[in-house]
Amino acid sequence: QVQLQESGGGLVQTGGSLRLACAGSGGTFRDYTMGWFRQAPGKEREFVAGITWEGGRISYAASVKGRFTISRDNAENAVYLQVDSLKPEDTAVYYCAARSGPIQTVSIAYNFWGQGTRVTVSS
Numbered sequence: 001q002v003q004l005q006e007s008g009g010g011l012v013q014t015g016g017s018l019r020l021a022c023a024g025s026g027g028t029f030r031d032y033t034m035g036w037f038r039q040a041p042g043k044e045r046e047f048v049a050g051i052t053w054e055g056g057r058i059s060y061a062a063s064v065k066g067r068f069t070i071s072r073d074n075a076e077n078a079v080y081l082q083v084d085s086l087k088p089e090d091t092a093v094y095y096c097a098a099r100s101g102p103i104q105t106v107s108i109a110y111n112f113w114g115q116g117t118r119v120t121v122s123s
Contacts, residue, residue: 002112004022006095006116019083021079021080022034022036022114024098033052036097038094048061059105090119
């Protein structure tokens with residue numbers, strides 16, 4: 001099993017940027033496809049971005065494409081989400097998640113989850 005811990009959230013103004021990080025431990029991190037999800041108050045958890053174990057395939061939700069960038073460093077057991085041009089509607093708790101196999105956009109497909117990091121975008 002792998003344990004995940006997110007960091008890097010905070011309060012930013014519209015148009016600002018953050019770099020979210022997810023540190024993995026306790027397992028073979030490089031074996032997993034990693035995903036970022038987010039959940040806003042009163043809403044379902046939604047897929048944001050995913051990256052395969054070797055970084056060969058990357059997928060983004062339409063709402064963040066061109067503004068967010070996912071990357072990973074298997075030597076550091078970490079995956080990152082660079083979030084730029086933030087909008088108030090990006091306000092949410094952001095979670096990283098791990099699964100074996102290809103990228104999936106449904107949260108139920110992921111086996112391991114972090115506790116989340118909160119991003120608040122002020123208008």
